[in-house]
Amino acid sequence: MGLIHLELFATLDLVGQAPGGPEEDPADFRFGGWQAPLIDEAVGAQIQAAYEGTDALLLGRRTYDIFAAYWPHQKGGPDNEIATLFNSIPKYVASRGKPDLPWDGSTQLGPDLADAVRELRERHENIKVVGSLDLVQSLLRERLFDRIDLWLHPIVLGVGKKVFEDGAVPTNVQLLEPPVASSKGAVYLRYGLADGVPATGDMSAPDRGLGSAD
Template sequence: MGLIHIDLFTTLDGVAQAPGGPEEDAAGGFEFGGWQAPLIDEVVGGQIQSGMAGMDALLLGRRTYDIFAAYWPHQNGEIARLFNSIPKYVASRQAPALEWADSTLLGPDVAAGVSELRDRHQNIHVIGSLNFVQTLFAERLFDRLTLWVYPILLGKGKKVFADGVVPTNLTIIEPVVVSPKGAVLHRYALAEGTPGVGDMSEVEPEG
């Protein structure tokens, strides 16, 4: 059974809109497209590369697919070769033309479509695709969540948890990584159950 990985880059206040460049997504008058670029360093680059190990499919929302399809086929390098060689699946309520090689429209039943992908691939990565990610969160249709959190505040912009999420437990699966420029990498796995509650007055501090 394959795994669904969600990979997101976010500011400390949760903004994940247009990290890659000024023209990526200016919806809502967003003025900070490309905010991630000044904070990239060797640690971030290395972790992004290692996080793609074993990736054998991409699952993208329509907007992110269009951005990727306009960019990656014209690039060289390891990431470009990977993205251009693996199958791409697109979640969309419409029937867009999918011109990037080996691209397929996900069926209208998202849960059924994700189940089929799990049977077909080992590591399916969802990158960006904020609107689609909200559906995956709501339906618990993911297995891994990778969050790169950057030390800036933008206030406005599309956010990772904009409309709230279904209460969900996560388990951190490797030590947190901090880059020289202050980006913090968290990698989580979906866990069973829902968050518990308690009374802090009854909890004895350790030490």
């Protein structure tokens, strides 16, 4: 069975809206493009490495439109491996409407998102979800993901759509490799879906060493 990888960029208060530019989601959000000043070589290298082995993209409608307006016009090759990858692999779009899909290799998913994603897992080994916050919320609710690649950036916005909105199913994840920090303070965290649900406990229990000193 193939794996679903969520590629997410967030601020410290977990805002994930419009990281790449003001045009991504201009409605009532004045911080579009907040990620751009925080990109450096370490971030770029890790983002590129995260796409190794990807054989399909799964995108929400808004993210697809942004990508379709940009990537087909970029020349691929050794200096732009992401363009080569994106333009060559299948693209699947989650949308309730009837979107125009001009990018070669694009297909709209069926109306039952969960069934459609499960079917994709039978056809592909590594499916990457980039941005697409509304789609991500649906995948989180259905536990239809296997890995979260999360970039946390050293800013707080106070407004905007969150990476983890209300309604996410309580879920355990495990850190798959040591965090990577960039020179500008962004931290890359790679998590895998784990069994069970979050446990609870009592920090004042005697074996915790945090009880009263009396």
